Amino acid sequence: MGAPKKNAARVSEDPEELARVPLQAILLADSFTTKFRPITLERPKVLLPLVNVPMINYTLAWLESAGVEEVFIFCCSHSKQVIDYLEKSEWLSQPNLTVSMIESHNSVSAGDALRLIYERNVIHGDFVLISGDTVSNMSLTQALQEHKERRKKDNNAVMTMVIKRSKPNPTIHQSRLGTDELFLAIDPSTNQLLYYEEKADRSKGTVHLDKSLLVDNPSITLHHDKQDCYIDICSPEVLSLFTDNFDYQHLRRHFVKGLLVDDIMGYKIFVHEIHSSYAARVDNFRSYDTVSKDIIHRWTYPLVPDVKFFGNSAIKLERQGMYRASEISQSRSAVIGPFTVIGFGTKIGDNTKVLNSVIGERCTIGSNVHIEGSYIWDNVTIEDGCKLRHAIVCDGVTMKPGAVAEPGVILSFKVAIGQDFIVPPYSQVSLLQQPVEEDSDEELEYADSATAITSTVDNSHVEIASKVSETQSVSELGMGGVGYVWENCEGHEEEWKHSVAPIPENKIFEAIKLMEEEDDLEKTDGDHILPRPEDLKDDLDDDEDDDNADSLYFEKEVEATFLRAVHENIQEDHVILEINSLRLSYNKEAADCAGAIFYSIVKYALDIPHSSADSLCKNVQGVFAKWKKVLTSYLTGMDEQIEVILKFEEMCLESAKEFAPLFTTILSYMYDQDIIQEDAFLSWEDEKREADESDKNFVKQAEKFIQWLKEASEEDEEDEE
Structure with missing residues (x-):
């Protein structure tokens, strides 16, 4: 289907006519930062391998799958390398995707890039703005539809930003991708973005907003648990705004924040939150590590190592x-x-x-x-x-x-x-x-001219x-x-924050100590300018979906850590240290850790070859004998122990049904080994009294064991008297 004439596309109000404009995208093949030095002195970031595939291939593969028909790739850093790679690839010969390169040798920011693209007059309608270091499998259909519907009602709705929930580390104010904690204020009724700050001042648990923001918007939700996916759906006006404002250099620090405080023009930015889909940008070495793991764990399907797409x-x-x-x-x-x-x-x-x-x-x-x-x-x-x-x-x-x-x-x-x-x-x-x-x-x-690096x-x-x-x-x-x-330069003393290495041991202990101190402070300090974001409730269904996905990520990471420990025979204390690091990254409680470790132990025991129920029980006992300390280090209270019992119930019903006939036997073993205490079993049984009959199967199976515990408890009380 051919593209209509430029002028006709811009002035037409006929929905059918507008629908025939091909969906376009601008892909920035330059991050305009120095975070990947010294590597990017010699090779552009978009050509660096991500699980053995150049990053730009993930971005192009997603754009094609999302229905984008025309992509303009802006090349500046090592532009010859990028262009040579694309010309030798299969991307230029795709039937449903047209790829064009725009080259520049003097652009020093995203603002410069968009101004140059505006001068080329190649964008004819709404377009997707993305950088070539982004990995996603989300569908664009709903976000595009929302953007177009808003545009019909309000021409000032110029951008829709894609966001995703991502709990930050509560002590170092950093996401699992190594980016700064992001603070957003959003109108819940319209999803309009009202405030955007990457380094909000959250000292003493307070958030400071301009009074006019509160006056003009009767309903505001505050968030510090969102991740900016750096996928934007833009109207053509965005390009002209960069041309009219040469102060706009950075997409977020200048453009987004500039529009949010501009009361004269009245331009608006909205957000579209994704839940079950994946989207992340490789912004630093820590996010390089995180996104690589997500690809290996198949959260990015179909963009995974064993599925063929260009470049792998x-x-x-x-x-x-x-x-x-x-x-x-x-x-x-x-x-x-x-x-x-x-x-x-x-x-x-x-x-x-x-x-x-x-x-x-x-x-x-x-x-x-x-x-x-x-x-x-x-x-x-x-x-x-x-x-x-x-x-x-x-x-x-x-x-x-x-x-x-x-x-x-x-x-x-x-x-x-x-x-x-x-x-x-x-x-x-x-x-x-x-x-x-x-x-x-x-x-x-x-490198600048003083370094004199050649492109070859x-x-x-x-x-x-x-x-x-x-x-x-x-x-x-x-x-x-x-x-x-x-040499480490001034201002880079916290390399560990953006490194592929886990958070250092001393930083973990410092973080846990700070977390405990902040918890104590919050119990006594009720004076907040505004409620903290974690105290505000979003839509319950959406929160539940996000929590489930977050828990799955955490559980998989813990399982991978445990399996590494088994294969390498790592000491228990070191395993606990790694899990503590994950606990901080995902902002999890001790009960979450206990459940994830128990799952990993029992799942590994199931994977060990066995020929009967007795041999499976012996597998469990053998694995617990080796790794009991790792689990019990998180069983500090009743809640954590009950979480383990509930996790075992869940496994017997779903992922490890082979254990269902052995449920009571394993419970009895954990009691004998002082892994789960008597009070936890009795509390679990008490909680199940109000449950549906279908949820009482395992309580009934353990009835004799529970009764034995009660009788033993009564005998102990009599002996004490």
């Missing part, structure tokens, strides 16, 4: 979330853990362990290597005895025997780490020297590597090491 090789899903490509050479003594991806042509040596990691294509991994929670890109050589934990290793890197990459390390393209050299935590290593002056996040995410990275690497090797001291990266260790 054929790969097979195996048991416990392991993905393997073809032509892999793996020693029989090597251990590949759950939720791990192994790319095409990779070789893995004797007694090597790869856990919860992504390995790229044509990598060579030696013997006795330990890789955990890391991202190894293509053509990497890791020699014998190396250790990597929660690191990112770019293409062509070499790690000499015995080298160690501590958590949070970034090894950029083709660096070499010397024999037995230990790269300190959060270090960044590059063949390129660190810029003398640190750029601000408002500037481009590639492969050729420039040879020259850079030779120059580095001539001047490199042996002590910089050890014997045989090549590259520069970048």
